[in-house]
Amino acid sequence: MDLRIFTEPQQGASYDTLLTVAKATEDLGFDAFFRSDHYLAMGSADGLPGPTDAWITLAGLARETKRIRLGTLMTAGTFRLPGVLAIQVAQVDQMSGGRVELGLGAGWFEEEHRAYGIPFPKEKFARLEEQLAIVTGLWDTETGKTFSYEGRHYQLADSPALPKPVRGKVPVLIGGHGATRTPRLAARYADEFNIPFASIEDSERQFGRVRAAAEAAGRGADDLVYSNALVVCVGKDDAEVARRAAAIGREVEELKANGLAGSPDEVVDKIGRYGAIGASRIYLQVLDLGDLEHLELISAQVQSQLS
Numbered sequence: 001m002d003l004r005i006f007t008e009p010q011q012g013a014s015y016d017t018l019l020t021v022a023k024a025t026e027d028l029g030f031d032a033f034f035r036s037d038h039y040l041a042m043g044s045a046d047g048l049p050g051p052t053d054a055w056i057t058l059a060g061l062a063r064e065t066k067r068i069r070l071g072t073l074m075t076a077g078t079f080r081l082p083g084v085l086a087i088q089v090a091q092v093d094q095m096s097g098g099r100v101e102l103g104l105g106a107g108w109f110e111e112e113h114r115a116y117g118i119p120f121p122k123e124k125f126a127r128l129e130e131q132l133a134i135v136t137g138l139w140d141t142e143t144g145k146t147f148s149y150e151g152r153h154y155q156l157a158d159s160p161a162l163p164k165p166v167r168g169k170v171p172v173l174i175g176g177h178g179a180t181r182t183p184r185l186a187a188r189y190a191d192e193f194n195i196p197f198a199s200i201e202d203s204e205r206q207f208g209r210v211r212a213a214a215e216a217a218g219r220g221a222d223d224l225v226y227s228n229a230l231v232v233c234v235g236k237d238d239a240e241v242a243r244r245a246a247a248i249g250r251e252v253e254e255l256k257a258n259g260l261a262g263s264p265d266e267v268v269d270k271i272g273r274y275g276a277i278g279a280s281r282i283y284l285q286v287l288d289l290g291d292l293e294h295l296e297l298i299s300a301q302v303q304s305q306l307s
Contacts, residue, residue, distance in 0.1 A: 001275055001306045002031040005295070006073055006229055006283035009052050010038035010112075011045040013289050015060060018052065022061045024292050025068055028299035032069035033061065034103070034283060037076050040112035044249065055088045062096035071101035073194065073229055073283060074175060077127055078107030078118060082134040082154055089170055090139065090163045098166030103173035103194065104132060125181060127153045132172070132189040137161075139169050175229075177202070179209060187213035192225040194283070197258065203228055204277040211278075227281035228274055231259035234267050234298055244294060248287040260284065264301035271306065 005025045009018055022033040037054040041047030058070045070092070075085070085104075093100035106124040107113075113120040121127060130151040141147040141161035149156040174186040175194035183206075186193045193210045195203050211221035233248070233255045235241035241262055245252045255261035260270055260282075271282055288294065 001271060001279075002281040003298070003303050003306065004032040004034055004069070004281065004283045005030050006034045006036075006285045007289060008036045008038070008285065008287060009057070009289075010036060010041050010047060011043075011287065012041065012047050012049070013052065014049050015052055015057060017289050018057055019061065019064060020292070021286070021289050021295070022065055022068070022070075024295050026065050028295055029303060030068065030295075030299065031281075032071065032101070033065070034071045034073050034101075037072050037074065037079065038109060038112060039118075040109065040115050042109075055092060058100065059092045059095055062092050062099070065096075065099075067099075069099050069101055070096055071173070072103045073173070073196070074103040074105030076107035076109075077104060077131050078113065078120060078124065082131040083138065083156055083159065085131070086135045086138040087163065089135070090165045093165040093170050094163065100165070101171040101173060101192075102135070103175065104128070104135070105175065123153070129185060130154050132174075132185065136169070136172065136189055139165055173227075177206065179206075183209040183213035184217075186210050186224065187217040187219060190224055192227055192281070194227045194229060196229040197231070197285075198228065199258075200273050200277055203274065203279065207278045225281055226278045227283060228279050229283035229285060230274075231255060231261075232267070232284040232286060232294075232298065233259065233261040234264055234294065234302060236263070236297065236301075244288065244291065247291065264297070264305070267298075267302050268305045271302075 025033045039051040054072050089102050106128040110120050130153050134149050138147050138161045146158040147161040171191040173192045173194050174190040176182040195206050207226050214221045233244045260267045
């Protein structure tokens with residue numbers, strides 16, 4: 001079971017804070033550092049000192065880390081034109097020596113679009129499908145040849161399809177709870193399917209849909225990695241769990257029901273139950289980025305047991 005650290009910087013984090021967490025992620029033996037792609041804080045968070053851009057952040061981290069994978073859960077399809085996104089991701093991949101992964105979603109948070117003057121189209125899913133075709137098509141185009149695309153939302157003519165990722169293609173993550181279109185897109189374009197903040201029962205059901213869609217598309221169901229994203233709150237004892245839950249404005253019992261919370265043994269047991277239904281990777285949503293002792297505990301007493 002791979003454990004990856006997943007951050008939500010829009011809730012309030014500078015680049016320096018993210019760098020500190022990414023370096024701790026690497027030093028403590030976690031597999032990857034991922035971040036969300038948002039420009040506006042959610043809930044009661046003040047978001048100070050202000051938003052950081054996902055791909056600018058990852059470009060910086062690409063030069064300041066050596067081992068961990070780097071990526072997004074999920075890049076918002078509404079924020080960037082697909083041709084530009086393909087260039088950005090390939091460049092950051094080159095800067096990292098081939099350690100980048102692209103989670104790409106349709107975009108959903110209308111309020112942040114209004115706040116920063118970003119168009120929020122009604123037909124987001126159809127745009128996402130075209131974006132996936134373009135980004136992967138540009139990367140797949142043989143060097144020296146050109147790529148063209150004529151879609152309803154995007155058109156490309158005779159693109160040189162450069163630059164290329166280090167290994168020719170960046171792994172693509174697609175995720176979500178949709179019962180029909182999401183599994184179909186994952187079957188066609190994804191290297192990994194991720195379901196965020198879902199129960200074991202809902203995850204098993206959605207993994208089954210994706211596996212069936214992959215087979216219907218002529219792929220092996222096991223060609224994809226299956227993963228979950230879950231909030232994490234671990235403590236050596238009940239008092240420490242309660243303190244960490246309070247720090248992120250959550251209740252312990254709610255976190256235990258909907259995430260990975262409790263003692264290290266409790267969390268290892270629950271991760272095992274996700275593993276039993278097909279997950280081989282967990283993105284640990286870490287909400288208090290100043291609590292590096294939390295990461296140290298997870299590394300020493302959760303990750304060590306899973307290894």
